Amino acid sequence: PVEKGRNWGWLLSGFISLNALLLGIAIVSGSVFNKVQITSSHLLIFLILLVILSTVWMLYYKVHTSRVYRAVLYKDSHAGPVWLRTGLVLFGICSVIMDIFKIIFYVGRMNCESPVKIAFPVVQAVFVIVQTYVLWIHAKDCVQIKQNITRCGLMLTLSTNLMVWMMAVTEESLHQTVAPVKPPTNNNSYNDTLDGRAAASECECLHNMCDLFEKAYYYLYPFNIEYSLFASAMTYVMWKNVGRKMDDHHSHKLHFSLWDVLVGPLAGLIVLVAGLATFVVYEVDVSKDDPKKKEEALIMHYIMNIVAVLLMSSSALAGCILFRMDKREQVSGKNPTRSLDVGLLVGASLGQFLICYFTIVAVLASGVQGHTNGLNLACAMLTVIELCIQNAFLIKGLHREPFKETEVATVFANVMAVKERDPERRSSSIVPAHTLPIPLTLLQGRMSWKRRVLKEICAFLLLCNVTLWIIPAFGARPQFDNTVGPDVYEFQTWAAVVNIGMPFGIFYRMHSVASLFEVCLAA
Amino acid sequence: PVEKGRNWGWLLSGFISLNALLLGIAIVSGSVFNKVQITSSHLLIFLILLVILSTVWMLYYKVHTSRVYRAVLYKDSHAGPVWLRTGLVLFGICSVIMDIFKIIFYVGRMNCESPVKIAFPVVQAVFVIVQTYVLWIHAKDCVQIKQNITRCGLMLTLSTNLMVWMMAVTEESLHQTVAPVKPPTNNNSYNDTLDGRAAASECECLHNMCDLFEKAYYYLYPFNIEYSLFASAMTYVMWKNVGRKMDDHHSHKLHFSLWDVLVGPLAGLIVLVAGLATFVVYEVDVSKDDPKKKEEALIMHYIMNIVAVLLMSSSALAGCILFRMDKREQVSGKNPTRSLDVGLLVGASLGQFLICYFTIVAVLASGVQGHTNGLNLACAMLTVIELCIQNAFLIKGLHREPFKETEVATVFANVMAVKERDPERRSSSIVPAHTLPIPLTLLQGRMSWKRRVLKEICAFLLLCNVTLWIIPAFGARPQFDNTVGPDVYEFQTWAAVVNIGMPFGIFYRMHSVASLFEVCLAA
Structure with a gap:
């Protein structure tokens, strides 16, 4: 057998x-x-x-x-x-x-x-x-x-x-x-x-x-x-x-408190509120059948998206740089659920990628006329960059060993001993803090600025992804309100691209939220 | 690092x-x-x-x-x-x-x-x-x-x-x-x-x-x-x-002689010659612009394909049954090239699958009028079955441990000792044959009917796949000579399906030939 x-x-x-x-x-x-x-x-x-x-x-x-x-x-x-x-x-x-x-x-x-x-x-x-x-x-x-x-x-x-x-x-x-x-x-x-x-x-x-x-x-x-x-x-x-014999890896209960972090969630909330506000205004204006109102609504939508995506890209980039600086070990063992997670994430992002590239080509082909098209182009290009950086950030984040509090203390007590021990046993080898030459709280304070920044970034990205999830999930379709797509491709092709890409895009944002939550806990 | x-x-x-x-x-x-x-x-x-x-x-x-x-x-x-x-x-x-x-x-x-x-x-x-x-x-x-x-x-x-x-x-x-x-x-x-x-x-x-x-x-x-x-x-x-550190697994030099087997290659050669003959006749007849000649050519082509595919299905099925009977161990270690091999095989077969299913739906939709359409339908359905069985045969065959001559001898000498030894060392542990109670040649003769049948099957399937590779590779396109496809779908859709599916189908047949050769050697 x-x-x-x-x-x-x-x-x-x-x-x-x-x-x-x-x-x-x-x-x-x-x-x-x-x-x-x-x-x-x-x-x-x-x-x-x-x-x-x-x-x-x-x-x-x-x-x-x-x-x-x-x-x-x-x-x-x-x-x-x-x-x-x-x-x-x-x-x-x-x-x-x-x-x-x-x-x-x-x-x-x-x-x-x-x-x-x-x-x-x-x-x-x-x-x-x-x-x-x-x-x-x-x-x-x-x-x-x-x-x-x-x-x-x-x-x-x-x-x-x-x-x-x-x-x-x-x-x-x-x-x-x-x-x-x-x-x-x-x-x-x-x-x-x-x-x-x-x-x-x-x-x-x-x-x-x-x-x-x-x-x-x-x-x-x-x-x-x-x-x-x-x-x-x-x-x-x-x-x-089916048929899988689990290596019963004890899932660490990680505590999470929203109050550890402040700047990230606050900034994220601002983006969320702004996103919801523009979404409501957009939906009202677009349904009015007045071409001028429609254009204004589109411009507002694109500007809102550009700002959000710019902020997200820069914070995810900062997160990637922090990962590079921080030499914590990667999880080495093969885990089918994790590789599926990463596969689903990248696979689902393809939908959004596809829509963005079709938009870029369409706008460039039509000669970038007017503010709306310029903003549309900028928005699509920035979204592509944001997707790449955020995917990298999430893949890296999901493959890191979760942070363990005791590491800070023991690393100073006996560096060599810890390194020789296998990582699973590390958490049980707590060296009493008072034996250390330097006060523990000071050490933790010194170490944790990276962790705190990472948590802030995750919280911010999480709320931004919620925003970008809500807007299309509740029916905003700027791809159809803006005529450049249907004009350049035939309408059926464009509708197929958007209708296949969009559900994947929505799924991607939801999946990102879940992954960001996990990364935030492990940071 | x-x-x-x-x-x-x-x-x-x-x-x-x-x-x-x-x-x-x-x-x-x-x-x-x-x-x-x-x-x-x-x-x-x-x-x-x-x-x-x-x-x-x-x-x-x-x-x-x-x-x-x-x-x-x-x-x-x-x-x-x-x-x-x-x-x-x-x-x-x-x-x-x-x-x-x-x-x-x-x-x-x-x-x-x-x-x-x-x-x-x-x-x-x-x-x-x-x-x-x-x-x-x-x-x-x-x-x-x-x-x-x-x-x-x-x-x-x-x-x-x-x-x-x-x-x-x-x-x-x-x-x-x-x-x-x-x-x-x-x-x-x-x-x-x-x-x-x-x-x-x-x-x-x-x-x-x-x-x-x-x-x-x-x-x-x-x-x-x-x-x-x-x-x-x-x-x-x-x-x-890139960056892969190979576990230097010594590739066994397996000998292969075509004269071990006879029925398989002979039957395969007959199919090959028949395939080439019908291909030449088909190409000549189809180019004549005479609708009656064209239909005759199509009927001949389909009959030839149905016969070939039927023979291939039954022999591949026999091979699968032999694999089930033979309890040789599967290769357990992960090998990226082998999984890629299997992935490419199944992926490439999708092309042929797609064409077959589009044909089936088209013929059924047009009401299966006339002999040509009936044969077309039968051919497409049998090809689907053949692809499934052949894929199963190849996947199973590629994952088996290559046969080792000495196994037969040692298995009888000391079953327990062999089982406890790791498989790599098995080949070096040759027990002198004269210590065995039963003559070795008799044992090998008894074991090898399964092996010989497997080799015959591989050789036959190999030549059949060559036949099915040559016909489309040199330009036979019954999909366009028969009008049922373009009639049911729009012509562009049909052309896209055939032109994307066909190169994959050709690649699949070539890849099958290579895989069958490997399976034949290891059998």
């Missing part, structure tokens, strides 16, 4: 996921480019099948596998942190509400739409409820029995979540192609959408509230997209943990 | 590559969707910059870094195998010829095209020559000095190769949009391409041989695409090996 690594269950589950996803991609592409032979009903039937299979597996896991004696011997303390599980529940609730709205909407048009359109939200709501419950309780499990079935089930669930995500992104993109005031000409797919929509509106609603519910459920799409990403990340970690 | 893993140079090089690639994607997208504001000249200038920087770094590495005392202490014996380096040289030569043709073509139209169009092939030819030379000599290096600069340089080279690949794929796709006899209507970008082409043909050629050279260099594109993929893979391995 020492057959570790790539065994048959591992391979089979990988192939299941691969095939489900690729088939899904082909069907989605078909339903986008050819609305006659591959309708959205085909896609929905495929999804319903996937969703039912995943739900059945999860129920089986909950009711049977997880109850067997010695099924779950270990729990991965890093997996499924509170912020991720809370986010999952919140977004899950929004997804269920979206499904209810969808059901009401399609019930109203039952006489002209396929019944599959009602069936899907029903099945999806059940899936979301079951999945949220199972992941909330079992996210930390390292399953030891029935490994092959569990692996396949988890991969099936992962594929289902990714497929739901893909469909939501596609639908959101297609929906947004109707949004612009000035429609791009000569755009075939665009006209198709319009035709489809025109045909659909001939269908009479049974309860006269279809329009309301349609609008409402489109607003809830972003939450469903986030939900799928969260669930995918958690399922993937569970899959990685 | 024990700061291993994610140090600053590692981070910096990653960010350089990330930024170069994302900027490149944005520019390529811009030049495809907007031919007015972002012309191909902009893209070429960006590429020239990248190519020059990479070339300069490689020259610096060759002339300076690699000559420093103790710069390269270790060589990774797994990196840059002969088949990869030979392929690199062959495709490199074709790429240089392509560049020369391009130069002649654009010199002929100097008075109406931008000079950048001549500059790029010149610079690219130099780059290809320098890179092929450097990679041929230094592919196995584990660089120990100037690690940060080397990492950044390698990542820059990697990004350059990927960008060149991306541009070649895009150009190939745009070129093929002119190919179909029945052009898709209402296709905006397509008309743009035609307009651009019409405008270009008004430009008079200075030496009257432009058409010839244009045709010639379009035929050489696939080789350039392959070259970029090969170079990317090798640069990535070099980057991974």
